[in-house]
Amino acid sequence: MKRRGLLLGGAGALAAAGGAAWLWKPEDRGAPHDAYFAALNDLLKREGPGRPVMVLDLDRMNANVDRLAAAVGPDRTYRVVVKSLPSLPLLRHVMARARTDALMVFHQPFLNAVSAAFPHSDALLGKPMPVAAARSYFAALPAENAAAAGNVQWLIDTRSRLEAYQALARGLGVRLRVNLEIDVGLHRGGFPGPAAIEPVLDVIAADPAHLTLSGLMGYEPHLTGLGASLEHPAVQDVLARYRGFVERIRARGIDPAGLTLNGAGSHTLGIYRGDATMNDLSAGSGVVKPTDFDTHHLAAHEPAVFIGAPVLKRYDALRVPGDPWFADALAWWDPNLRRLHFIYGGYWKARYVSPRGIPEPLYHSTNQEPFTTSTSVDLAVGDYAFLRPTQSERVMLQFGDLLVVRDGKIVDRWDVLQEGGPAEA
Ligand SMILES: Cc1ncc(COP(=O)(O)O)c(C=O)c1O
Incomplete structure (x- = not known):
């Protein structure tokens, strides 16, 4: 009796644990590009250089500059932080729009x-x-x-x-x-x-x-x-x-x-x-709003900087290096692991923003980073995945010219500052 009770109790506990685990089973979080990113994707496929690029959304940026300038007000100086916006044409644009000639370097x-x-x-x-x-x-x-x-x-x-x-x-x-x-x-x-x-x-x-x-x-x-x-x-x-x-x-x-x-x-x-x-207030990152700046006083600001990375390869199954026994079980367990892609580049200080529902990568690579999605995402080779940098300083320097985008067009290309200068002494 005792033993039977124990067995029954054990089975009950197992069932409960299984039920709890079921609750933990990941949902399909995938979603294709929305209209905004679909338009960016079309634009980069048409006019992009075929490598990872950094895109600036001019209208969003302008609105963010206006918000910062309004918060500073007419009686104080708005000082533009150069390290967070490290491009002379970008700085020129922000200074002109905010009507300031103050910089922090x-x-x-x-x-x-x-x-x-x-x-x-x-x-x-x-x-x-x-x-x-x-x-x-x-x-x-x-x-x-x-x-x-x-x-x-x-x-x-x-x-x-x-x-x-x-x-x-x-x-x-x-x-x-x-x-x-x-x-x-x-x-x-x-x-x-x-x-x-x-x-x-x-x-x-x-x-x-x-x-x-x-x-x-x-x-x-x-x-x-x-x-x-x-x-x-x-x-x-x-x-x-x-x-x-x-x-x-x-x-x-x-x-x-x-x-x-x-x-x-x-x-x-x-x-x-x-x-x-x-009488003098600084801001740089709030102009482009990387993910570290999803904070209280910037709630009204819109993200205005994105990395676009071309998809080089796509597989309709999870493939893990060396084919370990658990690879199929992983994909069965988590629907967000059912499509595997490799992008051009990777391992930037950045987070995927589109398509939606990309889990942490299986491993990192600065050369060809893998990312997985559910079958709700249907990216083809040559499409772009988009990431938001976590910060703009440093990351903005990694892509060459910044592509300035407005109304579905590339309207400008802004060169970035050089980190290493001549070693004068
Ligand atoms: C002294 C100083 N002022 C202002 C800033 C603000 O820059 P941001 O607006 O890009 O955060 C920084 C950022 O590191 C800083 O070190």
Whole structure:
């Protein structure tokens, strides 16, 4: 009796486990390209170069720029983040549309490119560069662009870096504009509190021929994910810290209104509509909205950048290298594994967006990456699969010219910046 009960109990448990597993059985999540991606697919098959490309949707981008510019408003400066939009024609377009000539730069070769292309733009460094990078910048700057160097704001995070820059300025016989990196809660470096900038202000004040204070930069991406508004305590904490630095500068007789008081990024820019602490707000990625930017304050923005990758091969069955015994069982279990494709390229920092329902690939390859779908997807060899980059910086540099698309047509081709510059010293 006991034994029978045990057996029955065991069978019941097995049935329950089987039932639970059934609940876990994946559904068919596949769906073909919608009208938007079907049109892009047709366009790339007709006019694309037959290799992976990066596509920019001009209308979506314009709408995103307008949203950012509106959030910054007329009384503050919208500063365009170069690393997130690393193409001179793209930057030119965004600057013209947003009516700004302020840029934030993170890479010496990009700074040289910006100084050559937009000599009148105000270029704030987004990170404190080794003094050798500043020296390389001056060495690579053509004489006809020399004046552009006067529009650069060098980011300084310590007194010793300031002194190294001061020595460079003396050697070159130039005056450097100095913007102080301040820590408003991110703890990624910068001056930790108002008292810490005093000695640095002393050094600047004592050498007006070579140094001038141009502003403050306090970045606060740790507010991302809070869905925060201005009243949120974490936002108020950032602003209180920021004001502490501003007051310290004011107390030294410097009018902060004449300085660049920079902060924010795409994730957080929308918070500050009703606050005047910062007069200069940065954003880049929000213009094209990669997947990492599917965040609260960018909810109204539309994705405007896609990778299109040609399908090279298609099989109507799952094929796993070496034909392990479980390959058929896998495809039986998960309907999203029933068609196998290989694309041209792969393993980018990106996620499939169309066709729908593509699970994690069986393995990664930068040469020919596999992806699987259910039988609800019917892509032919030569069709394109589309991915959204997770970030725009770096990924945008991997495809050559950006294809600018509007109304089913390629309307422009924009070259991208070169990561490696000449190694001047
Ligand atoms: C100092 C600084 N400001 C602003 C940004 C914002 O750039 P994005 O709008 O592309 O996120 C960044 C991004 O890393 C940054 O480091």
